Amino acid sequence: MEMRVVVLFLVVSVSLSEAAGCIPTTSPQCYKKSTNPDDDFHCEWDDPNSEENQTYTLYIWDSEKKTALYVNTGNHTKKFIALEELGVISSKTDIWVQTKVSNLTCNSSKISVILICSVKYSKPNIASMERSAGNLFLSLDEPKDNKSIIYEIRWRERGSEWQNATFETKENTYKDLYTLPLQNQTVYQIQLRRQAKLHSPQCNDSHSLWSDWSALTDIPLEIHVPPVIHLEEKVWSNGTRDIKITWAATSAEETVGGVTYNMNLSLWSCGKPKRIQLSTLNQTFNISVTYSEARISIIATNKVGRSAPQKIIIPPVKHQNECVTFTNITKAKKICLEWYKMEDGEILPNTVKKSREKLAKDIKNEVQKFVRHYYILHVFSKKHQTAEMCPFYSKEGAPVKGPGGVNTNDLTHESVVLNWRHIPVAEQRGFLKHYIIWISGHGKTTLHKVPADKTSFLIKNLHPGTSYTISIAGTTNAGKGPNTTVNIETQIKEIGLSWQDQTILSVCVVALLCTLICSFAARRFKRKLCPVVPSPVVDAAEFLYPQDQDLRQITEEVHEFVLLLRQELNKSTENVTPGQSTILQNFGLVVFEEEEEEGEEGEVTNLSFMKSCFYPNPSYRGKTLQLPEPFHSTDSPIKDNDNESTYRNGLFFETKVQECDKTSL
Numbered sequence: 001m002e003m004r005v006v007v008l009f010l011v012v013s014v015s016l017s018e019a020a021g022c023i024p025t026t027s028p029q030c031y032k033k034s035t036n037p038d039d040d041f042h043c044e045w046d047d048p049n050s051e052e053n054q055t056y057t058l059y060i061w062d063s064e065k066k067t068a069l070y071v072n073t074g075n076h077t078k079k080f081i082a083l084e085e086l087g088v089i090s091s092k093t094d095i096w097v098q099t100k101v102s103n104l105t106c107n108s109s110k111i112s113v114i115l116i117c118s119v120k121y122s123k124p125n126i127a128s129m130e131r132s133a134g135n136l137f138l139s140l141d142e143p144k145d146n147k148s149i150i151y152e153i154r155w156r157e158r159g160s161e162w163q164n165a166t167f168e169t170k171e172n173t174y175k176d177l178y179t180l181p182l183q184n185q186t187v188y189q190i191q192l193r194r195q196a197k198l199h200s201p202q203c204n205d206s207h208s209l210w211s212d213w214s215a216l217t218d219i220p221l222e223i224h225v226p227p228v229i230h231l232e233e234k235v236w237s238n239g240t241r242d243i244k245i246t247w248a249a250t251s252a253e254e255t256v257g258g259v260t261y262n263m264n265l266s267l268w269s270c271g272k273p274k275r276i277q278l279s280t281l282n283q284t285f286n287i288s289v290t291y292s293e294a295r296i297s298i299i300a301t302n303k304v305g306r307s308a309p310q311k312i313i314i315p316p317v318k319h320q321n322e323c324v325t326f327t328n329i330t331k332a333k334k335i336c337l338e339w340y341k342m343e344d345g346e347i348l349p350n351t352v353k354k355s356r357e358k359l360a361k362d363i364k365n366e367v368q369k370f371v372r373h374y375y376i377l378h379v380f381s382k383k384h385q386t387a388e389m390c391p392f393y394s395k396e397g398a399p400v401k402g403p404g405g406v407n408t409n410d411l412t413h414e415s416v417v418l419n420w421r422h423i424p425v426a427e428q429r430g431f432l433k434h435y436i437i438w439i440s441g442h443g444k445t446t447l448h449k450v451p452a453d454k455t456s457f458l459i460k461n462l463h464p465g466t467s468y469t470i471s472i473a474g475t476t477n478a479g480k481g482p483n484t485t486v487n488i489e490t491q492i493k494e495i496g497l498s499w500q501d502q503t504i505l506s507v508c509v510v511a512l513l514c515t516l517i518c519s520f521a522a523r524r525f526k527r528k529l530c531p532v533v534p535s536p537v538v539d540a541a542e543f544l545y546p547q548d549q550d551l552r553q554i555t556e557e558v559h560e561f562v563l564l565l566r567q568e569l570n571k572s573t574e575n576v577t578p579g580q581s582t583i584l585q586n587f588g589l590v591v592f593e594e595e596e597e598e599g600e601e602g603e604v605t606n607l608s609f610m611k612s613c614f615y616p617n618p619s620y621r622g623k624t625l626q627l628p629e630p631f632h633s634t635d636s637p638i639k640d641n642d643n644e645s646t647y648r649n650g651l652f653f654e655t656k657v658q659e660c661d662k663t664s665l
Contacts, residue, residue, distance in 0.1 A: 022106035023049040025097045028058060030081070030113065031120040031209055034145040035196055041086065041115065044078045045097050045108065054101045061094040062087050089115035090202060117203035119196040121149070123212040126192070127175060131222045131304035134184050140169075140176040140192070147171055148197050152210070155180065155190040155219075168197070187256050188219040220256035220302050226310040227261065227300050235291075235317060239326035239386035243294070243314060245285040250300055250307075257303045266295040267384055269376075270336035270356050290378050291317040291386035292338065319374060323390035332379035332387070339363055339375035342391070343426045360390065369395040370429040396430030399423050399474045399481025403435065406472060406484045413464035413491040419456045420484070423474045430476030438483075441468035464493035 026046045032039040043058055058079055060069040073079045096110040125141045148171045154162045169176040182188055196208040227247040234242045250259055261278040267289050294314040300307040329335060340352040360375050367373045377388040403420035410417045432452040439446045442463045450457050473483035
């Protein structure tokens, strides 16, 4: 009866308060955070209309005592309640929250629960996850009671719908593990929540509460390629080096959710490697190191895994051939001495020794005799710094081997180049001062000293066609080592012009060529200024022979002739000396020839009847003087007894043209 009155009172108060503007809270949840029966309880609720002047009262009805436990929480929406205050928790209990605003009150909806079965775990926390071969391996934190748990997981690609799955874990495990199949090369988002699995007879799964969803977690792609590192080195003269380390960022799909870079730096020879963790925003790192070897390794790590380590070895500064001091060690807070045996300039890692107490003077008698060692002394005051570098022997000796690979080249009649290889450091047994070269031949021996860093030498002033023996050996402070010998024979000197004569001859040839070129250029220039008057050319005349003329080849006879003075062709030829003659009537030239035979009556032949338009017959014993070329046909009328003058090839011709003549000169 009393319970009915309480319920009726609540219903009436809620109705009145809503009418007056009082808004109730959500139904409260009271639970413990594990299945441990001795755990205390936590109660919480939500208020949709939170105001500063409103207060809350939590009511818990005890069914056995028929009384209600009420707890004033002020303006807080959460309350911790000890187990002892609740009384009986194995039976059903009604719980509600009363809200008071000024003089108004309103109550939330009532819930009935068995408190011993009301368990709500904290939201899951992903301890670690790894993505490989199309699977996501999850490791989840486990509640305090180490009981089996029911999980719900949901996942999706960005912007797509959720996919859900549930799974259970076993009891008494250190971590809850789960494998989720995912597609490769795809970025996902996941969330999880969990629920207690109760085994009490009065409880069932409906009484346990789901935890809150875990934070939304991005699942990036796994990092396959280690970071690509680039180093920039700047060596200072004070025993330090500045190293700038840079590397390229991973892909955007691999960087989802953040990337960290873990670096291990071995900078101090006598200390442990220094570990540095860098965030994804920093892709450069500057550090100062000593002159000794330094080692760096870097690993890129994201939410689902890590890359393979990228290891970089910063080699030491080049070894010095003599001792060098960079700084004073009196103010150093820490020192570190390292020394090692050297063979052919290389460090043997198994022979490197280190000490934080010893100095260089303390180790010189401890190392092996006749073996070159090297020590580097580091100090630390404000930063790591190299103080001294020095090669040393505990005791020196002479070399045990001569230079190798001795040969010659560029052999002439008076010189040759000698080549060799350095004596290995292990066989020098001391600091090499120089090489000694002996040249024996032509009845004498000469000696030369060559610096220890040289591997060739030009030998001059040799005699042509002579055999020589050349020997070379290395020398240290302790003495000379074995020598290496090679035999040569110089070439025979060729007889010819010396280089001085060849030079003079070359100069003369060049001068002659210049003279010819200048002369040719001067002639061309003179012709342009004063052109030469061309000489007249008289070409051979072309005659049109009659078609019926006999063109058979005849034998030419040569006779003496007399060229007479020019006379008119129309004059009488009575005074002509008897004998046959040939007349060039066209030119007014008369040629007399002596005949071998005279006419029977000794008469003088009158040639005046011959016309210039008739050409001599080849059967005539007289010959006609050839006329100059060319003859040109003209269509203009020609008058009888006209005279024409022609100048050809330095000769003057006067032509008498008759009416029957159809050509002109």
